[in-house]
Amino acid sequence: MFYDSIENKHGLKHDPYKALITPRPIGWISTVSKDGVANIAPYSFFNAVGERPHYVVFSSSEMKDSLRNVEETGEFTFSLATWDLRYEMNTTSAAVPHGVDEYPIAGLTAAPSKLVKPPRVKESPAAFECRHWKTIELPPAAPHHRGTYSVVFGLVVGIHIDDTFVKDGIVDTGAMRPIARLGYMDYAVVTPETVFTINRPEVDKDGRVIPASVAAE
């Protein structure tokens, strides 16, 4: 099948878009309001967009507490959502009123950050401290469409890792069991069994590409 994705005429039961751009990492975003109240919510329109320097983005479908707090205070944290924390993560997506701290509602512990005010999830094996760079409002796809997304860019200024997941200088991502968002209400989990390694291809002196599968033999 093919369909016009501007008018989104897919003819299916549900929009398949998010089921096809997958798995999406979950940005579990913590902020504080200008009055100092902590806030946490999951954002699956989230990713790393640069390595040196480290930049991450999350994207808000409307003016939500996370976006408002980042705009007002200039800081946020990202905590890694894991299999063990899947229900807590989901609880923090509840649409509670502005100014309500979701940490106690979800039974989470707010651990202090080192360089920014927003806390991070103590129970999570990894967290980033981020400073807001800018927010870009995405234009609608057609003039008669309403509503659009605000993409928040943050520079990562500090990284916490639970040392028990560092082995021989390598982070054991599979052992952390990070979860990711698929389409519909589905999720995926990374485990040690689902992690695989492929080295980058090599190029020989004549410019020929040696695929990693061949180089490994």
Ligand SMILES: Cc1cc2nc3c(=O)[nH]c(=O)nc-3n(C[C@H](O)[C@H](O)[C@H](O)COP(=O)(O)O)c2cc1C
């Ligand atoms: C796994 C998951 C991913 C989500 N991703 C997004 C997202 O990328 N953008 C968005 O606007 N809302 C997303 N939501 C919904 C928000 O988490 C929800 O609207 C929440 O109440 C926002 O909280 P806040 O107002 O405290 O920022 C997601 C919810 C879940 C459960």
